[in-house]
Amino acid sequence: MIHDIDKTSRLIATAEELFDRHGYIATGMDRLTEAADMSSRTLYKHAGSKTQLMAAVLAHRGQRFMHRIEVESVDALFAALEEWLQVEGQRGCLFLRVQGETGGSTPEISEAIKAHKTAFATRVQEIVATDLGQENPVLANQVLVLCEGAIHAAIYRGLDALTAARSAAAILVARARS
Amino acid sequence: MIHDIDKTSRLIATAEELFDRHGYIATGMDRLTEAADMSSRTLYKHAGSKTQLMAAVLAHRGQRFMHRIEVESVDALFAALEEWLQVEGQRGCLFLRVQGETGGSTPEISEAIKAHKTAFATRVQEIVATDLGQENPVLANQVLVLCEGAIHAAIYRGLDALTAARSAAAILVARARS
DNA sequence: GCAAATGTAAAACGTTCGTTTTACATATAT
DNA sequence: ATATATGTAAAACGAACGTTTTACATTTGC
Structure with missing residues (x-):
């Protein structure tokens, strides 16, 4: 059963990369079997279906992302985000992208x-509260927008978008603290 | 020839709506012919191909968007953005979405x-310069990120995302002015 | 050492894709 | 009035889609 975990995680990792680089729908199962180096029979035994595979990719991605942003200050949040984008590439949020591609017609995915x-929004609220020493929902919403903006502006402006977001957040936090 | 313009623009408008609501790739040409109420023969005479139709949709969308943000202050920019999202819906940027769906493999579309x-980035620079009375590239980048963030956070947070972005921008502009 | 499980390679399933074609109807311009 | 342009409805194209199946090889537990 150890092999199962190995094969399954290899499949999910391969799927994540292909979905990210070429799009969810545009990535065919044939391409996936080739990239993951396994037969379609094995692939379907482990993944169930393309939809389930997409959901599994999202689950893993979300877990990995949330683990990355276990920080205690807004500035550290943007530092973590910069690392994330540097490591994972700057192709937008895989969650919002799958939403756009499916139009929300797949309940399993919409819920993910x-x-x-x-x-994520809750986590940002917590980070802001930790940083300030008290809750500040308005600032948290601003920081959330800055995160989302950095992630998406980075698609065409690269990591400069993150620098801009980070400096803006610093100003907003400083103002909220006084 | 007047009929051509009519049919072509009806086709493009229909395509824009379907692409927006269901995704580019997931929207089939059959669905489009039905929604635009024309035969596939006519559709192809006017659109050329699906790729060309996607490019045409982007061109029209971009023109309409840029026209909407012909404003002279940062605050007015976010007001215009709010109107845009209210009228056009909150399903993310159709340009970044098509980028994600095609993976940048279609030169015609990547260039659009x-x-x-x-x-857009240039326009934001101009608006900031007009608002401040002088250029401020750093602030302009921050405002750009806030716009992108508002558009994408609005997908799951609605127009509250815009309120957050707008208030954040107001603080940044006020600080830059002093 | 044998049976169950798990793998592969590859063909086949029916469906849908983007696109073209066939056959025919309807306006319009001279 | 007739030729040209432009439309429709619908069948057909080959390719690609997600998925299943067939036939066979390899590992693994008892």
């Missing part, structure tokens, strides 16, 4: 998106 | 995206 974005 | 985002 909603859960992730809710968790 | 690049051109639009460059124009």
Whole structure:
């Protein structure tokens, strides 16, 4: 059964990369079997279906992302985000992208998106509260928008977008602290 | 020839809506012929191909968007953005979405995206310069990130994302002015 | 050492894709 | 009035889609 975990995680990792680089729908199962170096029979035994595979990719991605942003200050949040973008590439949020590609017509996936974005918003609230020493929902919303903006502006402006977001957040935090 | 313009623009408008609501790749040509109420023969005479139709949709969308943000202050920019999202819906940027769906493998489309985002960034620079009375590239980058953030956070947070972005921008502009 | 499990390679499933073609109807211009 | 342009409805194209199946090889547990 150890092999199962190996094969399954290799499959999910391969799927994540292909979905990210070429799009969810544009990535065919044939391409995936080739890239993951396994037969379609094995692939379907482990993944179930393309939709389930997409959901599995989102689950793993979300977990990895949330783990990355276990920080205690807004500035550290943007530092973590910069690392993330540097390591994972700057092709936008895989959750919002799958939402756009499916139009929200797949409940299984829509729920994964909603859960992730809710968790992310909550996490930002907590980081802001930790940084300030008290809750500040207005600032948290601003920081959330800056994160989302950095991630998406980075698609065409690169990591400069992150620098801009980070400096803006610093100003907003300093103002909120006084 | 008047009929051509009519049919072509009806086709492009229909395509824009379907692409926006269901995704570019997931929207089939059959669905488009039905929604635009024309035969596939006519559709192809006017659109050329699906790729050309996607490019045409982007061109029209970009023109309409840029026209909407012909404003002279940062605050007015976010007001215009709010109107845009209210009228057009909150499903993310159609340019970044097509980029994600195609993975940048269609030169015709990649260039349309690049051109639009460059124009947008330039426009934001101009608005900031007009508002402040002088250029301020750093602030302009921050405002750009806030716009992109508002557009994408609005997908799951609605127009509250815009309120957050707008208030953040107001603080940054006030600070830059002093 | 044998049976169950798990793998592969590859063909086949029916469906849908983007696109073209066929056959025919309807306006319009001279 | 007739030729040209432009439309429709619908069948057909080959290719690609997600998925299943067939036939066979390899590992693994008892």
